[in-house]
Amino acid sequence: MILAVATALSGGATAQPLAVGNEAKPLAALIRSGGPPLTGRVLVADRTKILSDERSGAYGDAPIWPWGSVSKQVAAVIVMSGVDRGELALDEPIARYWQAFPTPTIGGVTIRQLLRHTAGLANPEDTPQTDDIPAFYLRRAIDAERDDAVTFCAGPVKRPPETSFEYNNCDTIVLASVLGSTMGKGYEQLLADRVARPLGLQSLRLAKANERPIIANAKGQAVKPVNLATFGAAGALLGTPEDLVRFDQALLARSLVSSASTDVMWKGDPAIGYAALGAWSFSAPLAGCQGAVAMVERRGAVDGVQIRNIIAPDRGRILVVFSDDAEFDFGEIWQGRGPSYVLASEAFCR
CATH class of the missing domain: 3.40.710 (Beta-lactamase)
Known part of the structure; x- marks a missing residue:
């Protein structure tokens, strides 16, 4: 009906x-x-x-839904608000902005490459899978609080930047850390200041560890659980x-x-x-x-x-x-x- x-x-x-x-x-x-x-x-x-x-x-009447990779579209808006304010430039290497940048292997990547998925970073999809879900997204609550931008995502690159397109959540996870370093605020605060508060969006936020608004599928069957929080800026918006x-x-x-x-x-x-x-x-x-x-x-x-x-x-x-x-x-x-x-x-x- x-x-x-x-x-x-x-x-x-x-x-x-x-x-x-x-x-x-x-x-x-x-x-x-x-x-x-x-x-x-x-x-x-x-x-x-x-x-x-x-x-x-x-x-149908659920008040809150996961936004999934629409989170990346929101991240792009925060980036472009920074471009408008002269806080960053799309084609500068992220090492210029990222105080915590961990290794020289990714320091030359640009913000534009992160947004276009041409950065060549390590990819969570390559981690071992359980029931078709990569291990990266099955970590316990305490693991979700780690700064993945300076651990897994800053690990050995898969290929040089601009070699090819590869859809990759690490691109946006690193991007969020770069934005926080550049703008002097955590990503969740940037989300509030640059998007939610100006528009009066009362619901918009990042998922907490192990928070899952939708737990069954259209057939009433339980959905294989992931820890939404592990998607970070790439997919954890609610x-x-x-x-x-x-x-x-x-x-x-x-x-x-x-x-x-x-x-x-x-x-x-x-x-x-x-x-x-x-x-x-x-x-x-x-x-x-x-x-x-x-x-x-x-x-x-x-x-x-x-x-x-x-x-x-x-x-x-x-x-x-x-x-x-x-x-x-x-x-x-x-x-x-x-x-x-x-x-x-x-x-x-x-």
Whole structure:
């Protein structure tokens, strides 16, 4: 059963169910396509308010969700706020800023390379796995408090910087330590000062050791546990879906980061799969729109949860999806079919 919830961030308008064509809701359309239902939250917003808010499944009304790798998008905003203030430069080696920088092996890496995942650092995914979960994310609570930036992540590099793209949580874990050293505050304080407090985001914070908001999947089965705190700045953020919408609205308004820095942050590089800084930025055709639509996409997948955070800057629209089904196949927008394509088309083109 799908519940349409009347919600608005501002003003007197209420959110309405998002219609696919003239009759079906997005979640219902996906159910009728023959695949499994999409459970969780689907929100569509414009620059000022939520237009549609649909909830389904056991966690449809969950107040707090893990944001997964959307955490990296937030980290990129903190970086660009530092660029705007003249506190750092994207192409300077991190050894210039990082007082705790432990070894010369990574001192020449730049902040831009960390944001683009071309730094070549050691990767937590390479640690031994238990039930398909790398040991790095299964450490006990006391281990999660260690400064991974100067231990594992600063260990022997895998390859020289800029050799190739490799998705790597160590990039953002090191980045957070660099930011703390540069700006004279811990990362959690920077998160509050540069993002949460200016936007009034009451829910946004890093997960505490062994804290897990979602403990069962869409089928009611227990999710294999990880210690969310071990993801650090790379994936340990928690918050409400509404606060993620507010964050996206601030990006559209360019109120956290200048227009010039936003343009830099959202410039996708086709040579590395259109990766930008903390997100992916690309254009693709959508049903109902004339011509390709420019989109900024940030995905997340952690502890049994999938997240899709997509902004269409030119259309002033936002699509946020949280699902408690780690196996749900969203497909790819550029393929012109599948759930992501349907949702993006209805959110941005109808």
